[in-house]
Amino acid sequence: MAPIVASTPGVPYFIPQSSPPPGSALKLSSSTPTLFRPLKVRNVTFQNRIFMAPLCMYSTASSGPAMGCLTPYHVVYLGHPALKGTSLVFIEATAVTPNGRISPNDSGLWDDTQIEGVKRVTEAVHGVGGKLGIQLAHAGRKASTVAPWLGRERGKSVAAMKEVGGWPDDVVGPSAIKWANEGYHTPREMTTEDIKGVVQAFVDAAKRAVAAGVDVIEIHGAHGYLLCSFNSPISNRRTDEYGGSFENRIRLSLEIIKAVRGVIPSGMPLFYRVTSTEWMDGSDLAKQFGSWNVEQSIQFAKLMAPLGVDLLDVSSGGNHELQQIQPHTEYQVKIARQIRKELKKAGHSLLVGAVGMITEAEHAKDIVEGSSAFEQDMTEEEEARKAKELVECPEPSADAVLIGRQLMREPEWVLRVAYRLGVDVQWPVQFGRGKFSRGSRI
Incomplete structure (x- = not known):
C-alpha cells in the first residue's frame, strides 16, 4: 500500500x-510578526x-582518510533545529585548507572526500524542510589550537602542538604578529603566492559546497581569523598591495x-560575516596603527x-586580546542597525543579520x-525622543536574526517563540501530537 503522506522530494x-x-506561519495577515514572514534571497x-x-x-577526525x-x-546536531522550524542552519566554520582549521578536529572542505559528509547533512536538513548553509573559513593566526574543552583556562586558548595533530610551523597570517598569550x-x-592560493582554496571549497547541495554559502571574515586579521591595521602591518591603506x-x-x-x-545567496568593530578604539595600539571600527565596516559593506553579497552577518571582536567589550543584548544589534541604516541611505539592497545574546521572543x-531601538543608559529625554521616532517611522535593526x-539550549526555540508571539506555525508531521496548545505551560 502506498504511504498516505507524501515523501519529501529529493530525499x-x-x-x-x-x-x-516547520516554522512557517500557517496564516499570514497584517498582524503576523515580521519574524515569521517569509524572506526570499535570490x-x-x-x-x-x-x-x-x-x-x-x-568533532571530526584529526587525521586519516576521514x-x-x-x-x-553533525546530522543529528544540525538536523534537529531544522526539524523544529529554524529556516536556515549553518554548518560550522569549515576550513578551506588543512592549515586553515582552528583545531585539529575542525571540519573541512579542502578535498573531494569531504563532500559526502556535507551531502548527508544536506539530505537530513532538506528532508525536514529546512535550508542548509555552510560557513567557509580560514583561521589564519588563530589556527592550530586544541578544542576548548581540552585545555582552555580562564578564557585563553591552548596551542596544539604536533603531538596532538597541530601544525605549529604552518600557521599563517598577514604579518608575523603573535597574540600576547601563549595559547597561539x-x-x-x-x-603573495600564499594569498593567491587561499583565494583559490575558497573557490574550490565553494564548488564542493555546491556539489554537496547546500543552499547558502557564508564567507567568514570575523573574530580574528584570516580575513578579519587582514582587514585590521593592528594585525596587518604589510607594506605591499595587501597592507597599509584601507583599500x-x-x-x-x-x-x-x-x-x-x-x-x-546565480540564484544561490552569498553571506559574509564581519567583525564590525574590534573594540580597540582608544587603545595604545589603535593610537599607533589605527583599528577596525564600525565606520570602516560601513564603508566595506x-x-x-555590488559584488553580489546578499546578507551581512554583523558580529564583532575576536582580533585582539585587549579588546574592550561589554556584551549586552543590544551591543551588536545596535551596530547592525547602524550599518543597515547607512546601507539603505546609500541605496544598497544588502540585507543585514543581527547576532549575539538574542534569547527572548x-x-x-x-x-x-x-x-x-532603546539603548542602555539613555536619559528620559533621549528615551522620549526615541519613542517619538519609532512611532513616526519604525526602523528595523536587521532583516534576520x-x-x-x-538553539543549543533549546532546539525547539523557534516553536516556543511562535507560541509566545501568538503565531500558529507548522510543526513537523511526526511531532504533531506534542504541539503547544493555548493552555500549555512552557
Whole structure:
C-alpha cells in the first residue's frame, strides 16, 4: 500500500513531507510578526527570519582518510533545529585548507572526500524542510589550537602542538604578529603566492559546497581569523598591495567575494560575516596603527554590496586580546542597525543579520520590526525622543536574526517563540501530537 503522506522530494528515503515547512506561519495577515514572514534571497525562500549561526563542534577526525569529514553527529546536531522550524542552519566554520582549521578536529572542505559528509547533512536538513548553509573559513593566526574543552583556562586558548595533530610551523597570517598569550603560535607572514592560493582554496571549497547541495554559502571574515586579521591595521602591518591603506587591507576579502560569487549559481545567496568593530578604539595600539571600527565596516559593506553579497552577518571582536567589550543584548544589534541604516541611505539592497545574546521572543521580534531601538543608559529625554521616532517611522535593526547558543539550549526555540508571539506555525508531521496548545505551560 502506498504511504498516505507524501515523501519529501529529493530525499533518497521516506520522510513525511511537512507542507509548509516547520516554522512557517500557517496564516499570514497584517498582524503576523515580521519574524515569521517569509524572506526570499535570490532563489531561496526562508519560511521565517530565524537562522542558526555557525557554531564550532570540534568533532571530526584529526587525521586519516576521514580527516575534516562531517559525521552522523553533525546530522543529528544540525538536523534537529531544522526539524523544529529554524529556516536556515549553518554548518560550522569549515576550513578551506588543512592549515586553515582552528583545531585539529575542525571540519573541512579542502578535498573531494569531504563532500559526502556535507551531502548527508544536506539530505537530513532538506528532508525536514529546512535550508542548509555552510560557513567557509580560514583561521589564519588563530589556527592550530586544541578544542576548548581540552585545555582552555580562564578564557585563553591552548596551542596544539604536533603531538596532538597541530601544525605549529604552518600557521599563517598577514604579518608575523603573535597574540600576547601563549595559547597561539607565531604565524609566518604570507607571501603573495600564499594569498593567491587561499583565494583559490575558497573557490574550490565553494564548488564542493555546491556539489554537496547546500543552499547558502557564508564567507567568514570575523573574530580574528584570516580575513578579519587582514582587514585590521593592528594585525596587518604589510607594506605591499595587501597592507597599509584601507583599500589594500580589504583587498583579500573583496577578491574572495568576487571569486566565490563567480563560481556559485546565480540564484544561490552569498553571506559574509564581519567583525564590525574590534573594540580597540582608544587603545595604545589603535593610537599607533589605527583599528577596525564600525565606520570602516560601513564603508566595506558599501563596497561588497555590488559584488553580489546578499546578507551581512554583523558580529564583532575576536582580533585582539585587549579588546574592550561589554556584551549586552543590544551591543551588536545596535551596530547592525547602524550599518543597515547607512546601507539603505546609500541605496544598497544588502540585507543585514543581527547576532549575539538574542534569547527572548519579543527581542527577536523587535529586531526585525523596528519597535525596539532603546539603548542602555539613555536619559528620559533621549528615551522620549526615541519613542517619538519609532512611532513616526519604525526602523528595523536587521532583516534576520542569527541564533547560536540559545538553539543549543533549546532546539525547539523557534516553536516556543511562535507560541509566545501568538503565531500558529507548522510543526513537523511526526511531532504533531506534542504541539503547544493555548493552555500549555512552557
